[in-house]
Amino acid sequence: MQEIFEAIKEASKQIQDVIELGDTAKSENENSTGDTQLKLDIASDIIIEKIFSTIPSIKSIVSEEREDIIQLNDEGDYLIAYDPLDGSSLVDVNLSVGSIYGIYKNDFSGENIIASVYVVFGPRVEMVIAANNEVKLYRLFENNFNYIKDIKLEKKGSLTATGSTQMCWSEQHKKLINQMYEDGYYLRYSGGMVPDLHQILLKGGGLFSYPGTTDRPEGKLRQLFEVFPFALTYEFAGGKAVNGKDRVLEIKTNHIHDTSPCFFGSNDEINRVLEVYKENV
Known part of the structure; x- marks a missing residue:
């Protein structure tokens, strides 16, 4: 290789x-x-x-x-x-x-x-x-x-970067992001997936999220080209990657251009995602 x-x-x-x-x-x-x-x-x-x-x-x-x-x-x-x-x-x-x-x-x-x-x-x-x-x-x-x-992630970070159009967020996602702001997380979002995920990795942790939304229920980011590669990177660095419910790398791919909601982060942040997304808000 x-x-x-x-x-x-x-x-x-x-x-x-x-x-x-x-x-x-x-x-x-x-x-x-x-x-x-x-x-x-x-x-x-x-x-x-x-x-x-x-x-x-x-x-x-x-x-x-x-x-x-x-x-x-x-x-x-x-x-x-x-x-x-x-x-x-x-x-x-x-x-x-x-x-x-x-x-x-x-x-x-x-x-x-x-x-x-x-x-x-x-x-x-x-x-x-x-x-x-x-x-x-x-x-x-x-x-x-x-x-x-x-590169190794800490158990908990201090940054959050979240994509998509806010007016299309689900109630769960609004709750997640509002809670993180209330708990003192810093917003760092450039509009570029690579630099935002890179910053979270190098700063020791946090959460990058691109959720499913009302206009894009299956998210925008492509599984094979974007989601899976970063999921592997975050897991190897000691973090996690989920789609809001399941581990990203266990998601099935039916077409090479399939998309998926995705959340990448250190363990505390991903546990927070799973807790909020299991609720019926």
Whole structure:
């Protein structure tokens, strides 16, 4: 699997160049869920596919920007689902964005994810690899990703980041967030999944939530490309990930672009979610 990590490092260097010099305008295309693609999304997707196509151990890939699975090597062992540039609409206002990768075996499902990687493109380029029950942070310096430290969550954090449109929140979610504010939690929400989850990890804990809402009962974030990779990362870091009721990695996937409500955090925060969401408010 090391060759896959090295391929992601190389892709990240090229994507960073595209972000610095690339066109932030919208394209004329839409992705599989109807979102208008930015030219940066397309350029990043092309970079990743080109590099992955050279790795014999990769059997197939699927991008958040594509409709179908792409077969690469019949004898390969690994399947990779990736979001080439999550939060790309934030680039033109100079906020952090990221890439997310889930590495699977056998098929694309939560129970078969074995490793995940995400990359933050911000003031610094950082990569987090979750594998072998460990989470490790690397930082790009002089064209190399250097190991910085292992990441572990505390039992309880102090941050909360919650997405979706507030007017569409359920009564349970309103209660959850109001209770957290009353208990002194700090709001930290950029509109980018990668930087917000990264901040909670590096600050030791808290809660990131993107619930089901009246307009999107099954949530907005995609299981294979976003939800499962971060669920694995948080579990390996000593935290938890749920959909409000069940462990995220036990959710069934019927289609490669399925979405799910999701809550990622340290243990105290996730226990709080489960307690509130079991109530009939």
